[in-house]
Amino acid sequence: MMIEELDGEQHLVRIPFEDDSVEILVRASADAVARVAPDGVPAVRVVEATIDYLLTRQRPDDLPPQLDLEDVVPAYEGFEGELRRRLTEPA
Numbered sequence: 001m002m003i004e005e006l007d008g009e010q011h012l013v014r015i016p017f018e019d020d021s022v023e024i025l026v027r028a029s030a031d032a033v034a035r036v037a038p039d040g041v042p043a044v045r046v047v048e049a050t051i052d053y054l055l056t057r058q059r060p061d062d063l064p065p066q067l068d069l070e071d072v073v074p075a076y077e078g079f080e081g082e083l084r085r086r087l088t089e090p091a
Contacts, residue, residue: 001051003044011047015060022060024067026050032069036083049086053079 004012006025013024028043028050037046050072054063057076073079 001048003047003051005044008043011044013047013051015051015055017060022063024051024060024063024065026067026069028069032073036069036073036080037087038084041087045087046083049083053082053086 001016002014004014006012009027009029011026011028013026015022015024026047028047030043033041033043033046046069050067050069053076054067054072
């Protein structure tokens with residue numbers, strides 16, 4: 001997976017899939033990042049962890065071409081706790 005930060009809130013995620021890749025534009029506002037991530041975790045890490053989380057539930061080509069972290073949080077029960085766990089465990 002490759003993540004390109006386009007600005008402070010927009011990230012272009014490229015996920016290798018079959019013979020090509022899937023691109024997803026992810027918006028992660030500062031408020032959404034602060035809600036789901038421990039202090040000091042950069043938005044790009046939150047985006048990466050979010051996509052990893054979603055990929056355990058869906059194929060890359062089943063994900064929408066645009067995602068907003070604000071919409072993902074309420075869509076999955078336990079998402080915030082799971083994301084915090086992923087972001088605090090050693091790499």
